[in-house]
Amino acid sequence: MIELHLLILAMVVSFGFVFSYLAMKEHDLLKALALSSVQSTFFALGFYILAAPDIVLAYLAIAVGAYTALVILAISKTERFEVGE
Amino acid sequence: MTVKRDTAVALSFLLAFLVLSYAVVEKDVMGLSKNPLRPLGEFYLGHAFASGELTSHSPEVVTAIVWNYRGFDTLFETFVFFLAIMGTLSVLRLREGQERMVRDMERVEPHRHMDLIVRVITRLVLLMIIGISASIALHGHLTPGGGFQGGSAMAVASLLLFAVFSKFTLERRGLTLRHTLGAYAVGIAIILLTVYAPLALGGRFLQINLLPGELGLFDLDVGEYLAVSFGFLSVFLILGVSEWIFRRILRGEVR
Amino acid sequence: MNVQSVFYTSLYFVAVLYTFAFVLYGIRAIKGPTTADIIMAVDCLSFDMAAFMVILGIYFRSILLASGAIILALWAYMLDVYYTKYVLYGEVEV
Amino acid sequence: MQFGVIPVVPLTFAFFLPITAILAGRRRWVINAYVLAATSLVMLFAAFLAVEAYHSGRPLVYSFGGWIAPVGIVFEVDRFSALLVLTTTVGFFLAAIYAVDYLSREHGVEYFFTGVLGLEAGVLGAFMTGDAFNLFVMLEVMGASAYSIVGFYRHRGQSVEGAFKYALSGALATSLYFLGLGFVYSSLGTLNMADISAQFHGVAFPLTVGVFGDPKLAVGIFFALTVAMVLVKSAVFPGHYWLPDAYEGAPVPAAALLSGFVEVVGIYMLARYLFTVFAGPPYSRDLSLVFFTLGTVSSFLGAFMMLVQRNLKRLIAYSTILHMGYLFMALGVMSKLALVAVTYHIINHAIAKTLLFFAAGSYIFATGTADIDELAGVGRSMPLTTAAFAVATLSLVGVPPLNVFFSKMLIFDALLQVSPLIASVVVITSAVAAWAYFRAMVTIWRGRAGAGHGTENEEGPVAYRERPVFLLVMLVLVLAVVFIGLLSPLLVDRFVLPAAGQAMNYGGYIKAVLELAKGVL
Amino acid sequence: MKPFGRFSAGTFLLVFLTYIFYTGSATGYDVITGTLVALVVSLLVGRWVVEDDRKVFQPRRWLSAIIFFLRYFVVEETRTHVDVAKRVFTLRTRPGIVRIPLDVKSDYARVLVANSITNTPGTVVVDITDDGKYLYVHWIDVSSLDEGEIKRNVVSYFEDYAGRMFD
Amino acid sequence: MSAGFLMFYSVLVLFGMMLLGIYGVVTRSNMVKKIIMLNIMGDAINMLFIIIGYRLVYPVFPPVYEGHIPFDEFLRTAVDPVPQALVLTAVVIGMAMNILLSTYAIQIYRLYGTVDVRDVAHLRREGK
Known part of the structure; x- marks a missing residue:
């Protein structure tokens, strides 16, 4: 039965990896931030699966809420597109 | 040239990955294959709320560890947060005259409210967030949650307020950086009083078990809640100053 | 074969459906030609994640963890507001 | 004595500084008095602590909240820690006096002093703590305050950019240390240093019994990650890139504190882990090799980069890299002599480097520039400052009666145990550094101001005033440099050798906690 | 400023119910803290959310x-x-x-x-x-x-x- | 699919993600992007920590005692609370660093007009 938990965990980390890779490759910072907040949402599910409700509460408020808002603020005050190599 | 450098970096990272995976999978360096409960964790689980000498009066073991058993870490973690906020304020600080300039320039700025639907819904949502965040913070020692979680939830409420109405809604009502810093200091004063109080009672620093019942944990949660929510609020108050205003001020100052 | 076991078996299928939905949202989030598409996908994904959390909470019979779902829904709302305001006005506060 | 409160005192003062500043309004003296009171109070406590640590034969243990290790967090102070704590508090007190005067023209100093007090709390905590995770928190405290004081001149691009670079590297590095702690906790099941040592050496400790997985490999990975962290935090070769930029942007008192006390925390950590916790860690030969290589490279880099600098602050910054390289090399020897050398050099380097920074700061304060060419000729109108500058440079180069000479000699001796080739690095790089200092010194003292430069106007050379506060602080430090130099054999025998001896004795380190733990658990 | 002029029973009820609902229990502790929180919030922002209390009841x-x-x-x-x-x-x-x-x-x-x-x-x-x-x-x-x-x-x-x- | 296999798979993916984060911080030149990648790395490390505290038993409970199960069963099935407490501290610290770093990025843009580290280094060398 514990396999179900671990299966969801494996799914979560796989999605997280894919989305963080895409976030790294993306040159539009707003899109990169959106992709990384998808990763954050998946990780929140991961913490939830791993039986850590305290972390879920803190992590959601930070990673989905305050951090995203902060970086959007930073993007809006700086530039939106990353200059390529 | 840059491609070559990137390749070298990538290769060294691959090497690091291989070493780590060899250690974890082949040598089982973390003991993950069975993943037993470490004895320290067992101690905390067994004693956090059981009656007796080593109790912490809290069925929420994580909060018990965070504020009682390893409270010193958390005190300094609060301090890190404080220092980061002060660093931010230090970078964005304004002189007395400049504050007045900012206020004058902001008077001509448009207020970008979002439309009616969002405004109305946000009012209700804000009240719910405040209720929920207070619940998270004040129940930190009974159910999952705690001061920091509640405080950051409250910070999200203030962020929402800033985005949907403008930040002037607060400033028009007389809330300035002075007030938020004052409230922050009140929160911190609660925390520090609680952690220093055992010294007066003849105990060790941070020995909040000497205080009656759950009072210590409750106090610390409330203090942290106030501190974190007003800390975030101070930062966002000053980060919200418009870009052109700040540039004009800086241009006057760069020598 | 009582009602309860039928209920729990059906939850399995629900979980599979949700995973499928996540994949679809993910594809939209990756491909989305405009920023609005991506924001929409992230928004839907977050709210679905909240629902998924509640379902898992029923499955694991733990009301404790469901509180995260409420919070996630609220924060996803805030996320939308921020993205939208940036896309609309180019500035967030003021 | 409740000595665990020592790092909490600056913390408490720092917490209420912003609100005090708001209440004080324009009365600048309130902030100044507040800061000086805080630092002198801490200095007083640290003196008591040092006396107590030297009188007691074993490490002192303070358990927070009455929770003994491994349940709670303990402070474990032996003579090694106490010595560094005392030096740090004195240094911070002097720097606070200097900074009060140095920043008297700036606004927003309350934020700067919040950072300074935070830095003090972090450094003291890192020196005193006996808990590996608490060390991580202390590193972050130190980091956060250091970044904020580096970026104090918010209208100068170089300052903010240096702070950003520093903050990013620091955050990355401490994350690596956090990961390393994961390996330690998962395989040894504890976070307390004494307990880790007990598990590693097979001493029975109450509560935490047994290891999981492969502890030897786990400790190896932990060391790899910790060394990676220290490379960045202490600015040793591959991780040194942020340091010159950060120091160039920072206000001079902040740069002095960073150079003298913050950089060495990484070295202290490694010394603690190498010599006390894992006395003779696994893979120690490989570790030594790493230390020698990186230390050598970074000393050469620091010395040669000093030659080409045109900015006084950057020159001193590279000198810091040079000295961190020495300390790193000495760590690789892993003998008692090496630990003595490291301890003594940390103290001496801190004193001499602080003096050097303060002297340079006086020039910068007077002229408003840090460019050596533009400073040409300033030295003549500020003779006392120039004398202090000369003493500091001579000491750092290693001229016999002054203090750094003796610690360099100890490092040389320690390295000689391994190979004369490695020992010669110290001599060569010192000579190169001497040349760099000499050139800067000559330009500042005898140099002719070029056309359009700040030190000369139509009527001839500008006469700069020397500020009495600066002179007072520098006088104290000059006296320290000279007297520590003269009394070196005595000081090493009386204070440093016992400290090193106690730090090498892991049995005593474990026993101090173990006895208390047995009583409670 | 008259803080009590801003008090709104509707806001009080809304916050209090949210608090109790989210907490998931209604012991004496919950009721006391919930009342306090709701009181503070409704004193601060009461009229902003609910304009006319009579409508609520x-x-x-x-x-x-x-x-x-x-x-x-x-x-x-x-x-x-x-x-x-x-x-x-x-x-x-x-x-x-x-x-x-x-x-x-x-x-x-x-x-x-x-x-x-x-x-x-x-x-x-x-x-x-x-x-x-x-x-x-x-x-x-x-x-x-x-x-x-x-x-x-x-x-x-x-x-x-x-x-x-x-x- | 055994439990151990899935566990190792997750841990390895997280290691990969951590290294990806470091790679991003090192190679991307935009400061805001660096901050995003730093967060990804921090998330991966936090998740690794939580996995250390996880138990391979069923059913598994969070470390909160609600009184609906007997105490010894709770002890048998609850996860390790220590890593969670540590991660909580690390999450807070990570947020503090985010605030600081983004403020610096904004200020750098105000002063230099760019947040690209190469351009900033270039402007800095010109002595601005």
């Missing part, structure tokens, strides 16, 4: 709310879902944007109408004018351009009940 309004939501979720949602599903298979769509004037006065009523329209499939509110008098609705089947007809088809009974609940 009128059973007539609550009754109409219950009837509205029952009818909405049972009848209306089913009807429109079936309708849109049919359209999906037969591809009989005439999409377009129409403007609808609103008769209700209070903000909450307007938002309720707008959200109800969006939540039923086939119609999406695209914009609302700043004074809240007109809605712009994207409608999947623009069958007529007569204002009364549109209003009957899209807004149906929402406005009626919204008026009864909030005005």
